[in-house]
Amino acid sequence: MSDVLRAICNDTRDSVARRRLARPESVLRQHIADANDQTRGFAQALSAVADRGHWALIAEIKKASPSAGLIRPDFDPVTLAQAYHRAGAACLSILTEETRFLGAEEYLVAARAAVPLPVLRKDFMIDPWQVLEARAMGADCILLILAALDNAQAAEMEALAHDLDMDVLAEVHDEGEMERALACLTTPLIGVNNRNLKTLVTDLTTTERLARMLPEGRVLVAESGLRTRDDLARMGAVGARRFLIGEHFMRQPDVEAATRALIAP
C-alpha cells in the first residue's frame, strides 16, 4: 500500500471507531429498515447509457483532494448535482471522506435528494461497518479499492453490499490488483484508476494497459485524469464506455456546460 493510501486508511480507521460509537451496527440496520429506501441501480444506469452507444459518466462531487488541495471553494453539492443531472450524467460520485477530501455524509444525502441519479459513496472502505453506513446514508454503490484490502476483506464487503442491494465498483491500478479483483469479486464494474496513489500522478496508459485483461461479463470504468474529448476517445479505443471524472468539472465555472461539452455525442 502506498504511503498516501496508508495514511488515509489509518485516519479512516480512527474516524470509523468514533462514528461506530455513535451509530453501532444495530442502529444502522434499524435505520436502513425504517427508511425502506430502494436503491437506484448504479451499474444498470451506466449500462443503459453505454448500451445506447453514449459515454456513461459518473460525475464526481469533490471539494478537495490530496493531489490538488482545495479545488472548489464555492462548493454546493446540490447545485453541482443538479448541473450534472441536467447535462446528462448517468450517476454521481460523492466524496464523504472528511479530512483530505473535505467530504461529508451530508453532501451525499443532500445531493441524492436533489436528483434521481444513483450515487456512489466515494470513500476508503476498510470495515464492513462502513458498508452499512453507506446504505444508511442512501448510497447506491460503494467503492472497493483493492490496494487497501486483502481478498477476504474485499469479498466480505462486496457480499454485504450486495445483501443490502448496493452495487460495487472495484478499483485497481496494476495487473496484480486486476487479477485479485477478478478472482475474489463478482461485481461487473471494474474501475482502473489512472492515478498512481504513490506519486498522485495520472497516466492514461494505465487503463490502456489493463483494459485487455478484462474478461467477458466485466465492464471497464476509466477513472481519474480525464479532461478532454480526446482523453475519452483514447479510453474508448480500448473499450471504456464508462468514466469517473471529478477534478476537471470541479474547476469549471459552468459545470453543466463543461459536462455537456465533454460527453455530448
Ligand SMILES: O=C(O)c1ccccc1NCC(=O)[C@H](O)[C@H](O)COP(=O)(O)O
Ligand atoms: O484525487 C486524489 O488526489 C486522490 C488521492 C489519493 C487517493 C484517491 C484520490 N482520488 C480519488 C479518485 O479516485 C478520484 O477522485 C476520481 O477517480 C476522479 O479523478 P479526477 O477526475 O482526476 O478528479
